[in-house]
Amino acid sequence: MTTFPWLTTLMVVPLVGSIVVALLPKARTLLAKQIALVVSVATLVLTVLMALQFVGDSVEPFQFVESHPWIPAFGISYSVGVDGIGLVLVALAATLVPIVVLAGWNDVDDSRGSVKGYFALILVLETLMIGVFAATDVFLFYVFFEVMLVPVYFMIGRYGGAQRSYAAVKFLLYSLVGGLFMLASLIGLYVVSAQMTGTGTFDFLTLAGLNIDEGVQKMLFLGFFFAFAVKAPLWPFHTWLPDAAAESKAGTSVLLLGVLDKVGTFGMIRYCLPIFPAASNFYAPVVIGMALIGIFYGAFVALSQNDMKRLFAYSSMSHFGFITLGIFVFTSVGQSGSVVYMVAHGLSTAALFLTAGFLMSRYHGSSQISDYAGVNKTAPVLAGFFMIAALSSLALPGMVSFIGEFLVLLGAFERYMWVGALATLGIVITAAYVLRLYQRTMTGPLKPELEGMPDLRGREITALVPIAVLTIVLGLFPAPLLNVINPAVDRVMTSIGATDPAPTVTGAALEQPGLPAEGTEQ
């Protein structure tokens, strides 16, 4: 273990970058973009350097740990550290930010907010995204969780579409409602810890080690889960998402759906399960029910959308259903699958939104599916990337999303066969709306209005290639991802006292380093 403060550095670099960008003269827009790109790439490089030093099978629950007292009066400390789950999500955020900067190069002009403001906000958001995944103090997590709303709120409200103000306020209020109930639970947790240990604390490991009374757990769980369910979002707390996604710039949508919404599912697996194990068990049937409804509701509504961005939002909602399902079936396969799914969904969402954004920028910014047809005739490269994004979204084998979806379904089958069987049907609908979208926009005769539409330029291709490469490479070779995730998931499983159900068919499961021993004994 090094003593270098990796995670703090990762947060400070974009923060400093954003201040520099914000202080630039208004006219120096090109310089602002260049600085934003350099800073975000530097952060990515640092993240990779850090990830290389991550020890996959470490006995320590968290690595790259730093801890300094912050508000000792309330037992609050600045404590950061990552386990495998945190690491992959930090990496996801650090990967997507430079891509978003590059892809959104010409997305904003000076008409509403300043150009530099947009890129400064992206960099602030990067700091907060890394912080939220790295925090090991629950209070610190909450602070990042809430403060994150502010830059996103401005990104939607200042730079979004016609209904941007409505969407931004709706997003903020929904999130605040969730966040404030989490605050109430958080304070309750602090008071409980003060009663049980004598001194109140927000340290995650201490809190997870407490054996909180089951009735209290059930109360406190609700506050946390509600906040995460709004964030993720799960049915029926999802109505802010389509508006926010539809009114945002493509880059904002990528960060919002690709990374920020993961905070919800991340919170469930990191905080809800280990701190409130008994309550998690108690509520699991309800949550699984919500997840199943979300899978189908999202998919069916997506099927009927004529607006691409709304379609992606509802499709994401369906995917979040899968992720939540994987977490709450309490099998290590399912939970590993959920984490892989989070990464996969981040990548596929980025690909979809960015390609759609490039497409829309070529035709008056229209996001209506019916405005497009036969695009592959005039812009074959764009259509090609759109195809990869679409296939990644419907979890074609060979894509990383397939690994995630497959493991989640496997985990569900292990625990409750009927749930797994039902959820599998969701894939069929996903295939239907994704392929239908591709067919309607990209194939068929070219619409006359689209004649002469230019294909993707170098900058746009540069932004999309890394996503496509990661999607396929991790899809074919997921071991690095799983090696990092599995020990963390095992720790979650231990903390909730869940064991994998004994498989009834030998050798059916994927060969996985992290599978518990009893699976292989039989």
Added chain:
Amino acid sequence: MSALATAVVSETETLFTAPGINYYAIAPILIIFGAAVVSVLVEAFVPRRARRPVQLVLVIGSVLAALAVVIDLRGTRLITGEGALAIDGPTLIMQGTLLIIALLAAFLMAERSIDPLGDAFAPRASALPGSEDEQEFTKRGYLQTEIWPFFLLALTGMLAFPAANDLLMMFVALEVMSLPLYLLAGMARRRRLLSQEAALKYFVLGAFSSAFFLYGVAMLYGFSGSVSLVAIADTLTAKPSEATLVAVGMAMLLVGLLFKVAAVPFHQWTPDVYQGAPTPITGFMAATVKIAAFGALLRVLYVGLGGMRWDWEPILWIIAALTMLVGSIIAITQTDIKRMLAYSSIAQAGFILIGVLAVSPAGLASALFYLIAYAFTTIGAFAVISMVRDASGEATHLSKWAGLSKKSPLVAAIFSLFMLALAGIPLTSGFVGKFGVFTAAIASGATWLVIIGVVASVIAAFFYVRVIVIMYFSDPTPDTASVVVPSAFTTIALAAAATVTIVLGIFPQPVIELVNQAGVFIR
């Protein structure tokens, strides 16, 4: 002097039965009161041209001197003036905060660059609105320097109010604080009828609530034979059977105090007065009256009526819930920024009441922290309002704030900071304050009150955020106000308020330690 103070402390501890007056301990009150008297003389004898600079020096000097004494008194814990004044940790914290806020308010009142006609006050409050006299006075550039003696007198009352340890002293302090404020509220240079209406309403309702307070004092005196809070508390323990008289007296006392903190249902005056009063005065009184009145309320409840806790707790519980909900909900419908902040201040009073209702040292400390955080944010917000103007004066209608971020990004950003702090977003002082009162209340078992508080916070967030929406997400219209560049006075006040709002949000530990060390009320 400090050595003297400590000597007196030990003396009063040994000779507890006959405490004399410890002049140094009450020096902050005396300094301000003395300055107020001198200030009246300045009005009488100093030539008109020289009055403003002389008054300013006097005000700033006396406030700073009083503040220095308060800081020097830290750790003092004694009762003086035959039991009339209690100088203890909470008193000193509130006095210190009051003095700093008063200094910032004095800066706002002294501002002359914002309004092309002069300052925020009518050249002669006696001139009929719209009359030829008034135009003549304005043309001659008269300034009303009588605001300064009023200001100092009000501050005297405020300093004494949280220190008052018997009910008669408390009543005197209440009146000394209130009467000058009624006058100051009626002195606005622009929209004078609105301002005079505000003053009259404030006066009539305030006098009414003072009468309630006084009647309550009489009842409690009838019960215990004393106006001292300690004596009342002792009598309560000695003969709890005569609770009816106490209950009636207590209810009337609470009406008087809850009126001053603007708790529902005694809040009706707030929006009119906040809207009509000159903006520097609105900021001054929104921040300081809240501190002083909560100080008195806390002392009455914790020291005097602690034995009646089971009687006042349910009532205040309902009042706190109503205050938060009514304040937040009505604020949503407001279209005038000053009225909106008035309802916001009502809602904030409800949040502070949560801390009061924790009835624990943690509750007291959290309420103190909340008051400090709230005071700085509030005075900052009103400083911004005084700068946003159009041809007719301050542009308080929200529609005139549309697209303000285009015209003045920095001011819009600072105002957004204040709004986020009032909404309780993390990394601002308002969040730490809310966190403190919620924590204290949950630890005392008032979980449901906290849940109501959370719901009210969400409602409140809506209207705070709406201002940001208007400033940032709307395009400027021809009606959009512009931001006047103020002189150093307002700039300093604004910078101080913004700095405190951020610092208390990110590094609250020193102030939390301060309020925790303040300990409980002396009795």
